[in-house]
Amino acid sequence: MGKKDVMKRFVIDYDLPLDKFVIELDRFIQLSVEAESVMPLPIELGNGESLLGQVAFLNSMLNCKTCNAPCCKEDTAVEKEGIGILDCEIAAFELNNYNIPLNKLGTKHAISYPCPLLTSDDRCRAYDIRPLACMLFPFQPGGTTEDGKQLLSVSHGCPSAREIVKQTYINLWRLIHRMEVVMAELHPKNQAKQAQK
């Protein structure tokens, strides 16, 4: 198994105390960035509709306003091909007088990269009609659980998504540990088990 594949599984020990857990998490995130790997969130991919809801929710947590948009100009994963664009999206661009050069991508098309629609102050000139590929970024499939289930993941290249990954795992650690205490209180038989930890 290659380094990238190891990163996609992101196996973290929730039994670690929080300080050690955060150190381990930072190490995973750093290794993912170095390996240019996606970073999985602890969210299993469901059907298309629930996935869109999850992405819409997570997207609202991105801090794009204060970001210098590396996704539009320096993501090594897209540099060669450009940004995939569908025929209906090309039509919308033309309708709005965005005449940008497109590359051929097999039978499809791609916007060249770095993207010519990025302004000098790192804003998207065509934000409201940007391609689906841009709307979904940095969320994508790619990570898996230990038993091979697909996880919603983020690109290593988005600083805001790296923070979302970190905070999500820390929140999950807190919830898991609190639930153990609550369950032990509700079910006294488990108290002994909890005390042994």
Ligand code: SF4
């Ligand atoms: S890199 Fe992430 S935070 Fe920055 S503009 Fe792109 S999606 Fe937004």
Ligand code: SF4
């Ligand atoms: S269309 Fe807009 S969001 Fe997409 S890469 Fe270009 S500038 Fe960025």
